[in-house]
Amino acid sequence: MSPRRTSAHNGEKDWENDSTISSPASIPEYTGPKLYKEPSFKSNKFIIHNAITRCCLAGKVNEPQKNKIVEEMETSTANHFLILFRDTSCQFRAVYTMNPETEEMVRLTGIGPRIIAPEMVESIYKYSSDRKQFTVIPSKTMSMSVDAFTIPGHFWQKRPGTPKKLGTPK
Numbered sequence: 001m002s003p004r005r006t007s008a009h010n011g012e013k014d015w016e017n018d019s020t021i022s023s024p025a026s027i028p029e030y031t032g033p034k035l036y037k038e039p040s041f042k043s044n045k046f047i048i049h050n051a052i053t054r055c056c057l058a059g060k061v062n063e064p065q066k067n068k069i070v071e072e073m074e075t076s077t078a079n080h081f082l083i084l085f086r087d088t089s090c091q092f093r094a095v096y097t098m099n100p101e102t103e104e105m106v107r108l109t110g111i112g113p114r115i116i117a118p119e120m121v122e123s124i125y126k127y128s129s130d131r132k133q134f135t136v137i138p139s140k141t142m143s144m145s146v147d148a149f150t151i152p153g154h155f156w157q158k159r160p161g162t163p164k165k166l167g168t169p170k
Contacts, residue, residue: 045073047147048081048095051127055134056083056092069095072109083148084112086156088123090134090148103142105149113155118142122150 049070057066073081078097082105086093094110105116113120118141125134125148134148142149 042144043079044144044147045079045081047127047129048083049073050129051083051134051147052092052095054132055127056090069109076108078108080144081108082146083125084110084116085125085134085148085150087150087153088136090125098142098144100144105142113151113157116151116155120151120155122152124149 052066052069057063057069073095076097080098080100082096082098083092084094084096084105084107085091092110094112095108096105096112096116097108098105103118107114107116121140121142124137124139124142124146126137126145127134127147137146
C-alpha cells in the first residue's frame with residue numbers, strides 16, 4: 001500500500017482522488033435572495049473633514065477658510081477627497097477629489113494645480129484620527145486609502161505679483 005492510500009484509510013480525506021463535490025449540473029440553481037452586492041467606493045469624507053477641522057485648519061483664525069472648504073465638500077458628489085500639502089511640513093493648500101478610473105485628482109477648492117496626474121505625486125500620507133496627525137505612507141501608488149499628498153516644488157507656479165517698490169529717496 002502507498003502512503004497516500006494508508007492516510008485515506010485512517011479516516012483522512014484523499015483530496016486528489018476522492019472529492020465529494022458534485023458536478024455543477026447536479027447542483028440545483030439558487031433561487032433565494034441575492035447575496036452579491038456591487039462594490040461601492042467607501043467615502044473618506046468624514047476622515048478628511050476631521051483632518052481639516054482638527055489638524056490642518058484648527059483654531060478660530062482658520063474658521064472662515066475651514067467653513068468654506070467643508071461646504072464645498074458637502075455639495076460635492078465625490079466619494080474620495082485628498083488634501084494637498086505644500087511640502088513635507090504638511091502645510092495645507094487644497095482639497096482634491098479623485099477619479100478612481102483615471103486616478104487623476106481634480107482641485108475642489110484651495111490653491112494648487114487644477115488637475116494632478118498620479119505621476120506628479122511626490123509623497124502620500126494617511127491621517128490618524130486618534131493621534132490627529134498625518135503619517136507618510138512609504139509608497140508612490142495612489143489608492144483609496146490615501147488621505148493627503150505632496151507634489152514637487154517645480155509644479156507650484158510662481159504668480160506674477162505686484163512689482164516691489166524700490167526704496168524711496170529721503
